[in-house]
Structure formats: structure tokens, C-alpha cells
Amino acid sequence: MTTDRKIFKEFLNPGAAYTPIPFWFWNDQLDKKLLRQQIEGFQEKGVEGFVLHPRLGIPKDIEYLSDTFMEFVAFAVKEAHQRKMRVMLYDEAMYPSGAANGKVVELNPRFASRGLHATVYEEVQFPFSIKLEEDERIVAIFVLDKKEKEYDPGNILCIYPEQNNDSYTILNKQHGIQIESSEHHLMKNKQIIVLSEDYTNGTIRGIHYGQDDGEKYAPRSADLLNPEAVKAFIQLTHERYKEVVGEYFGNTIVAMFTDEPDITGRNSKPGYLAWTEGFEHELINEGYRYNDLLSLFFDSANAEQVRQDYDRAINERMLASYYIPISEWCLENNLDLTGHPEKSDDIGLLKAFHIPGQDVVWRWVAPENDKGITGPHSTAGKCGADAARHFGRRRNMNEYLGVCGKENTWNLSAADMKWYTDWLAVRGVNLFCPHAFYYSIDGVERSHERPPDVGPNNVWWPYYRLFSDYMKRLSWLMTDSVNEAKIGILTLNNQLPWKMARYFFENQMEFNYVHEDLFLLNKVKVIGNILKIEQQQYEVIILDDMQLEQFNPRVATVLYNFISQGGKVYVISSTLPIKQLKQIHYLSYDQLEKMGPFSRFQQIQLESRSSNIRVSKVWKGKQYFYFIVNEGEEPFSGNIQFSKDIPTEAWDAWTGKRHSLEFSENKTNLHLGYRESIILTSTINEEAPLRLDDSTKEVHTLEVQLVPSRKDGYWQYSGLQDWQETDELTYYSGAINYMLHFQWQAKKADMVVLDLGSVYEIAEVHINNQLVGVKMWAPYEFSIPKQYLRDGENEIVVRITNNSAVAMDQQPQPSGLIGPVKVKVIAQEGDLSHEENISSE
CATH class of the missing domain: 3.20.20.80 (Glycosidases)
Incomplete structure (x- = not known):
């Protein structure tokens, strides 16, 4: 495709x-x-x-x-x-x-928020008066035994509005009610609970x-x-x-x-x-x-x-x-x-x-x-x-x-x-x-x-x-597209479980939440062993620490029809029920370690497992896209494998760049840095440049000199240090420019990379008055176009912007260009061996 x-x-x-x-x-x-x-x-x-x-x-x-x-x-x-x-x-x-x-x-004051609340009365003498607030309404009154833990609804006497007992009479008064009884007082082991509706004062x-x-x-x-x-x-x-x-x-x-x-x-x-x-x-x-x-x-x-x-x-x-x-x-x-x-x-x-x-x-x-x-x-x-x-x-x-x-x-x-x-x-x-x-x-x-x-x-x-x-x-990407989720997690209308969701996220399996109302609204169709809702098609339904009895009977009816035609329903719980229905598969959470019945739903297979990689595979028209995200705090690097729909190209939504993918036996190498994402798809390859493979290259570094400047907005000090170490910048939020120089004489480099080292937090880089790019998170590495370089001295201006919290919250935190700053020259082995002013890294 x-x-x-x-x-x-x-x-x-x-x-x-x-x-x-x-x-x-x-x-x-x-x-x-x-x-x-x-x-x-x-x-x-x-x-x-x-x-x-x-x-x-x-x-x-x-x-x-x-x-x-x-x-x-x-x-x-x-x-x-x-x-x-x-x-x-x-x-x-x-x-x-x-x-x-x-x-x-x-x-209209009567349009104010209302709520139901309970009031407990003990040691009551009859007749007993209860004062009501303006527009407060009694919903129910009960007489019942005191309980330390829980009540038995079958052993509660409702004396209002049902009035099922001749021993109590409820009288309406001007500003409340009065309870009368043939008894003089409420027995010590009894209590009265009044449920009333009133303004919440919200x-x-x-x-x-x-x-x-x-x-x-x-x-x-x-x-x-x-x-x-x-x-x-x-x-x-x-x-x-x-x-x-x-x-x-x-x-x-x-x-x-x-x-x-x-x-x-x-x-x-x-x-x-x-x-x-x-x-x-x-x-x-x-x-x-x-x-x-x-x-x-x-x-x-x-x-x-x-x-x-x-x-x-x-x-x-x-x-x-x-x-x-x-x-x-x-x-x-x-x-x-x-x-x-x-x-x-x-x-x-x-x-x-x-x-x-x-x-x-x-x-x-x-x-x-x-x-x-x-x-x-x-x-x-x-x-x-x-x-x-x-x-x-x-x-x-x-x-x-x-x-x-x-x-x-x-x-x-x-x-x-x-x-x-x-x-x-x-x-x-x-x-x-x-x-x-x-x-x-x-x-x-x-x-x-x-x-x-x-x-x-x-x-x-x-x-x-x-x-x-x-x-x-x-x-x-996510509009007018359909994600290829084959797993549905069954939910109530107001409760979405997350334990199995976590498992699927961490194992690159896509799922969607299927809530109860969809069954009652006849949105769910059983077509063979597929549960179809709009454009989504599910082969497996998961109950995450829930039982079918918690749902409207209509849900069970549809699911049993689904099962009868080859669909799969799993109940996954920390405590499995004693009574188990034959048609439903039961698993405990600790049985998921081997991934068992769900492994076939992995969108991609990672050779080196990572619980921080998320994947969504969507079809947009007739074209598929894998959107892959690194949600972790460390870079990911490793081979990924596809069982079908093998992509040929990578699109970077942040930079707007694309490159071709190289495969061996349905595998390609994926590198996702900190806070990075990538889109993989199948395209006309001739439009996409081939990504440079630097794994067999020789890497050398050039000496970089910091140039202090007295110009407004420029770094004035002879060394790199945290802004917090200078009194005038302790509570400063904003930008400062750094000027650096390096000598360029190498002619055969395949790639030149500026590595700023540690930065807090945003870096904008210019080389010889040409914008190279902006980085907002590590690694702060910039590929320098060779046409921006000139023989002899080259000027780098790095504009560093820190965090607004420093000034807005008066909250000192690391700021500035910390370094070390390096210019890396990458070339074929031997091409740099006779160049001057280059030191091996």
C-alpha cells in the first residue's frame, strides 16, 4: 500500500x-x-x-x-x-x-441546587419535633435498630411516607413536622433516621x-x-x-x-x-x-x-x-x-x-x-x-x-x-x-x-x-481515521477500569472502552465472531475486575450471542469467582505475564521490551499509520518487528521531516528519544530521503570557544554556569544569547552535529547568522547543514530560554547553557585522519 x-x-x-x-x-x-x-x-x-x-x-x-x-x-x-x-x-x-x-x-430562588441528606436521631422523647428549613422537604423517615457496621434493609421500619406501623403518626407543622408515638420515648437500641431534600448552598x-x-x-x-x-x-x-x-x-x-x-x-x-x-x-x-x-x-x-x-x-x-x-x-x-x-x-x-x-x-x-x-x-x-x-x-x-x-x-x-x-x-x-x-x-x-x-x-x-x-x-492524523483495536474493555457508563488498560498500553496492544449504553442503544452488532460498533470491530471483550451481573441484562444477551459465533469474552480479576460460566474465559492478573491469548494483538513487537512505548495504528482512508510515542523518561532504541502492514517511511510530526526505513526480515531499528514520537507508514519511497546510518562512521570533535559579550541580552561570563549562581539572574525568566566560535577546515564530513550538553530549557541555534533549529528537551543536538559552514572561524549564537516559574513563582531552578558544548564531525573511516584541529572523541 x-x-x-x-x-x-x-x-x-x-x-x-x-x-x-x-x-x-x-x-x-x-x-x-x-x-x-x-x-x-x-x-x-x-x-x-x-x-x-x-x-x-x-x-x-x-x-x-x-x-x-x-x-x-x-x-x-x-x-x-x-x-x-x-x-x-x-x-x-x-x-x-x-x-x-x-x-x-x-x-427564581427555587432553582438553586438541591441535595438529599440523612440525619440520625437517638434518645428521642415523643412527641418529637423536627424543624425544617425553608423549602426543605421530608423524603422518608425510618425507625431501625442501631448497627455498628451495616444495616439490613429488610429489618427497617419506614414510618413516612409508607406509614406501615400504627405506633407512629407524622403531623405537618408550620415550620416542620412532629412525630407522635404510643411510646413515651425511643428505645435505647433504636434510632430514627430522616432523609430530607434541601438546598445544598452550593x-x-x-x-x-x-x-x-x-x-x-x-x-x-x-x-x-x-x-x-x-x-x-x-x-x-x-x-x-x-x-x-x-x-x-x-x-x-x-x-x-x-x-x-x-x-x-x-x-x-x-x-x-x-x-x-x-x-x-x-x-x-x-x-x-x-x-x-x-x-x-x-x-x-x-x-x-x-x-x-x-x-x-x-x-x-x-x-x-x-x-x-x-x-x-x-x-x-x-x-x-x-x-x-x-x-x-x-x-x-x-x-x-x-x-x-x-x-x-x-x-x-x-x-x-x-x-x-x-x-x-x-x-x-x-x-x-x-x-x-x-x-x-x-x-x-x-x-x-x-x-x-x-x-x-x-x-x-x-x-x-x-x-x-x-x-x-x-x-x-x-x-x-x-x-x-x-x-x-x-x-x-x-x-x-x-x-x-x-x-x-x-x-x-x-x-x-x-x-x-x-x-x-x-x-x-487522528481525524477521519479508525484505530485497529481488536480488544474492547467493557465498562459501566460512569466507571472506566484501568488495570487491564495499563497492561495493554505497556505491551503495545490497542484497545477501546466499550460502555454499557452502547448495548442499550443498539449500537452493538454481532457479525460472526466480530462485535461491530460504528467502524470498530472487536474480536475480544474484556471484563476488568467486573462481573456480567453488574450490567444490564441486555449486555449479557449480546455477549452470549457473540460467544456463540466464535467471539471471545474474558473476565480478568484478582479474585476469580467460584461459579464460572463455561462460555467465558477466566484469568487472574498474574496469569498475564506470558501474554497468552492477547499476544496476537500486539501492533508491533519490540525485541527489547519497553513498558513506556505506546502505539496506535490507524487507517485513514486506505492508508495505515503507526503512531508511536515514548512516554518514558529515558530514550528507547531497539529493533521492532511487524507481522503485517510493513511501513517503508517515518514521518516526524514535530520537525516535519521524513526518511525511508531499512528492513531486514520485517524488522527495523527504532530510536525514540526522550519526549519523542514518530509516525510510520507506507509511501512512495522516491520522495523520502534515506536516513544517514552513522553506526559505522568515525566521530571526531572540534574545539569550541565561549566568547563573552557586553552586548545587551548576551552572556557576559567567561565560563558556562547555572544562572542561579549569579545574583542578578536568580529570579530571571527569559532568554540570554551565548556566542561561541570554532574553526572549520574538514572537507569530507558526512554530518556535522552541534551538541550543547545540558540545557535548561529551550535552545535556539544560529550558525553564521543562519537559523539551524530549536530544541526544547534533551538531547540538545543539532545537525548543521554543511552549506552554513565556512573555512576558518565560524560563529555560533545559542539563545537559551529557561522556565517561567523562576520569575512567576520566585522559584529558583536550573537555568541556562551548562554544556559541555561540542561540535561533532561524522565521516567515513579514514576521511578525517589527515585533517587538522580535530581531536578524536
Whole structure:
């Protein structure tokens, strides 16, 4: 299979449709001139869109959704329109979504978030009065035995609303209820538990000072399970945007972004579960009794099942009351709904999204400590991507990098930003939403509100075009393509297991998450021994530490049909069940070491095993691509083997370069450095240069002399050292130029390489006033084109940029060019033996 000659050019310059679309924090006094300048700056760096995001720091005289505020919105949208850029509107001020900065509750106080809570009473004297808050409603009252561990739902007396016992009478009073009994007092081994529904006093983070978490004017969150409250939210927010900028819907304005709506709100009263008026009837209609509601708060034999069904019911109600109405409004108005739910594995809620999404924030996912492959947040990348695959959505989005600096500071290196981008792309994300570009960093209240700025106010901004081009190329690769995953991991709608996912990642086996709702929506088709969902075809289904009984019976019906036609279902668990179904294969985790039944699903075979190499094989039209990522902290080098679809060429999405591959018995050598990725494919070989093999070459080094300079912005010292060792640079973030000289006389070199040694953190290199390149992570090695060199003295200027955290956090850390600096000359053996001024390395 060979690609069309145009496809590499398309890959190099995919176009604005694949642009990153960052959050643009509007967080200060707005000025049209500055708005225009920033939009121009975005586009100059290859950023062809933005999410217009009101943020903490906007002054109170620019009230959210007011004429003044909307005038700035209209201006920014018009500026984007003139530049053919893309805009997403953010539906809140600030977050979580659904409150319209408190305007929903201002419109009707009964629209405030509500929750269910439990109160335990002991040593009660009758008649017993319970005072209720305004709009508080009793859901159920129980009399039961005290228990130290768990309750027995079958041995609980519900005295309200069922009133199954003549010993108790419930009387409604003006501000509460009164319980009367034939007994004078409650027996010592008994207690009364009251479940009541009340306002949670939850809030959101607002956009004006005084509106943040815990502050006096924090806006009240809305009851998102109440359809009337959501209608008010849409009327206040979405219709207001339509009124002002509706003419741009479907062209410049492409989507509405909803952000982690929280039913109870932030900082809600402790012990409250998501609820709304009359919600208990939805559980009762599902076959539960009032007694079972206690299991939401207290342990019992059926607590796990009750809580699972409660979660299902809440999410179904949330879909019906919030996500679907907003999704339908967007569809009617030529917009896509994008954004993400509150939790990292809420995959079932994504069916309402036209561009499913998730977020990766707070460094919950990170390069260190296996955070990329362990824990519930490690599923966030595939959550949105797999939802898109199975719902037939072309794009999926991830909001990432927010508070992802080390220790939640500005200390996010360009190398780590690259790691996060690769981490998402190899899992299938194809729309990158960097969090965030700050309109202003004036004052710590702005600069350190969910830092860092990953755009214009970061020291790496001069080089951001490298990142925007890279994101575009990866977005292009992962759009309109189908990954060749033959393994599906079965999941609930709100719980994505990660143990088997880790195993598959570490062994270069591709999988997708297949969630419960797909079966109930008839998205799953059994075709022979294949489970087909949209364009995905699975030969194996995995239950990771779960049992079929946890799922809707429809799931088991489909899977047994799949098994009967030759499909394979595995239950993999730390504790295997005593009762095992014959049709299903059972394995314990320690039986996976030999890889057994899954080895045939390896996309590539590594001669030297590496648990840090990730692979996604996708088909884009009739062309296949292997996207291979090094997620580890060390370089990888070794032979890789392909059993089929053998590639002939390597494409580097970061540099835009390509080279041919050399194979022997279906094997080729792969070298992936720290923070590197590569794309392998089969193409018309004549277009690609052959990579130089330096394994049999002779390597020599040239002497390099540091030249101190008194020019502004240049290194003035006679030796290389950490900036932190000089008083004036201890808290400096920015760039410094280093001038170096070397003598060139060798004529027969095949390659000349500049090795800068240790660098913190970005190096831009010029040779004789010619740009050689930019490196943002080790190894800091640059191939110097021989035509840039001249006989005699050659001048190197190295521009080093350190980390923004040094100045922004007043956090000293290694900075500068440390070296040692070498110029390496690589040539055929013997070619350099008679050259002068060359020393053997």
C-alpha cells in the first residue's frame, strides 16, 4: 500500500480546521485594541481559534452578559471572522456550568441546587419535633435498630411516607413536622433516621472579585436536574449569545463549551447527595423501596448495587434535563456541543455531545509515578476519544494543561507540554484545547489563578508555532481515521477500569472502552465472531475486575450471542469467582505475564521490551499509520518487528521531516528519544530521503570557544554556569544569547552535529547568522547543514530560554547553557585522519 503523493503535503500543512483551540481567559478590564492584538498574536503562532472564556478578574462594571460585556464578545467574534478563525463560546462565568453566574437562581430562588441528606436521631422523647428549613422537604423517615457496621434493609421500619406501623403518626407543622408515638420515648437500641431534600448552598466560581470559592458573593449553583432551571439557563445564556452574535453561528462560531456541570455545586453542605424534588420516585419506579434509600448513606448488603443504580438514575436524569436540551439547542442553531462532564470517566454522558470531550488537569495525569496509566484519571484521554469512535463523532476534544505544572505552579516545561500532547494523541484525541491563554497576568490573583499561562505570557511563546503545527498534524492524523483495536474493555457508563488498560498500553496492544449504553442503544452488532460498533470491530471483550451481573441484562444477551459465533469474552480479576460460566474465559492478573491469548494483538513487537512505548495504528482512508510515542523518561532504541502492514517511511510530526526505513526480515531499528514520537507508514519511497546510518562512521570533535559579550541580552561570563549562581539572574525568566566560535577546515564530513550538553530549557541555534533549529528537551543536538559552514572561524549564537516559574513563582531552578558544548564531525573511516584541529572523541 502506498500513499497518494499529496498526502504528505496535507500532513505537513493540515489547515485551520485542525488548529488547537485554547481557552482564552478574559480576566481583566477589557480593551478592544488589546483584544485585537492578542487575536493577531494567536494567528501569527498558528492558533486559528479560541474558546472565549470569562474568568475571575473581570471588573464589576463589565457585568456578565450585559450590553457592555456582549459588545466585547461581538468585537472579538468579528475580529475572528475577518481572519477566518474559529470561536467556541463558553457557557458560564466562570465554572462549573449551568448557573449563568448566579442569574438562574436570581431569577427564581427555587432553582438553586438541591441535595438529599440523612440525619440520625437517638434518645428521642415523643412527641418529637423536627424543624425544617425553608423549602426543605421530608423524603422518608425510618425507625431501625442501631448497627455498628451495616444495616439490613429488610429489618427497617419506614414510618413516612409508607406509614406501615400504627405506633407512629407524622403531623405537618408550620415550620416542620412532629412525630407522635404510643411510646413515651425511643428505645435505647433504636434510632430514627430522616432523609430530607434541601438546598445544598452550593456555588460556582464567578468572574468578579468576591465571587470565588468561599467568598461572600460566590454565585449560587443551579438545580441542573430541574428542567425548568435548565430552560432558564439556556434562555439567559445561549439565547443571549444568539441575540448578539447569532449571525456567526455555524461559520465563525462553531461550538458551545459546557464545563463540568456540578449538580450540588461547589462548597455545598457536607453529606448532601445530588437530588431534585421528587427524584425518589424515579428510584421507586425502578423497583426500589424507600428502605433502600438508606443504602445511599449507610453500608448494607445491597449498598453497592443501590449506589450504582442511583448513579445510573442521576446520569439519566442529567442527560434528560441538562445535556440533551442543550445539545438539541446547539443542533437547532448550527453549533456543536462540546466540553466535558464533571468526572474523568463519565463516558455515558458524552452521547449528548457532538464533540465529546474530557479534561486533563491538576497533574493528576503526569509523566512521573506511572500517573499516565494508573488511577481513574488515567482513562480521561480515551474516555472522549472512544465515545467519539462509538457514537460516530468526527472530532473529540480534550481541555488540558490546567494546573499541570509541578506542585501546581508555573513549572510546566515545554517538554512536559509535549508529553501531554502525545499522551492524548496516541489515545485518539484530535482536538486540543490548551488551558489556557491569559488575557492578563496583572497581579497574583490573575497570574496564579489555575496557572500557568501556556501561551502568550509564557517564555516559550516565541516558539509556539512549533507546538501549533505539531497539534495540527496529530489532529489531522487522528481525524477521519479508525484505530485497529481488536480488544474492547467493557465498562459501566460512569466507571472506566484501568488495570487491564495499563497492561495493554505497556505491551503495545490497542484497545477501546466499550460502555454499557452502547448495548442499550443498539449500537452493538454481532457479525460472526466480530462485535461491530460504528467502524470498530472487536474480536475480544474484556471484563476488568467486573462481573456480567453488574450490567444490564441486555449486555449479557449480546455477549452470549457473540460467544456463540466464535467471539471471545474474558473476565480478568484478582479474585476469580467460584461459579464460572463455561462460555467465558477466566484469568487472574498474574496469569498475564506470558501474554497468552492477547499476544496476537500486539501492533508491533519490540525485541527489547519497553513498558513506556505506546502505539496506535490507524487507517485513514486506505492508508495505515503507526503512531508511536515514548512516554518514558529515558530514550528507547531497539529493533521492532511487524507481522503485517510493513511501513517503508517515518514521518516526524514535530520537525516535519521524513526518511525511508531499512528492513531486514520485517524488522527495523527504532530510536525514540526522550519526549519523542514518530509516525510510520507506507509511501512512495522516491520522495523520502534515506536516513544517514552513522553506526559505522568515525566521530571526531572540534574545539569550541565561549566568547563573552557586553552586548545587551548576551552572556557576559567567561565560563558556562547555572544562572542561579549569579545574583542578578536568580529570579530571571527569559532568554540570554551565548556566542561561541570554532574553526572549520574538514572537507569530507558526512554530518556535522552541534551538541550543547545540558540545557535548561529551550535552545535556539544560529550558525553564521543562519537559523539551524530549536530544541526544547534533551538531547540538545543539532545537525548543521554543511552549506552554513565556512573555512576558518565560524560563529555560533545559542539563545537559551529557561522556565517561567523562576520569575512567576520566585522559584529558583536550573537555568541556562551548562554544556559541555561540542561540535561533532561524522565521516567515513579514514576521511578525517589527515585533517587538522580535530581531536578524536
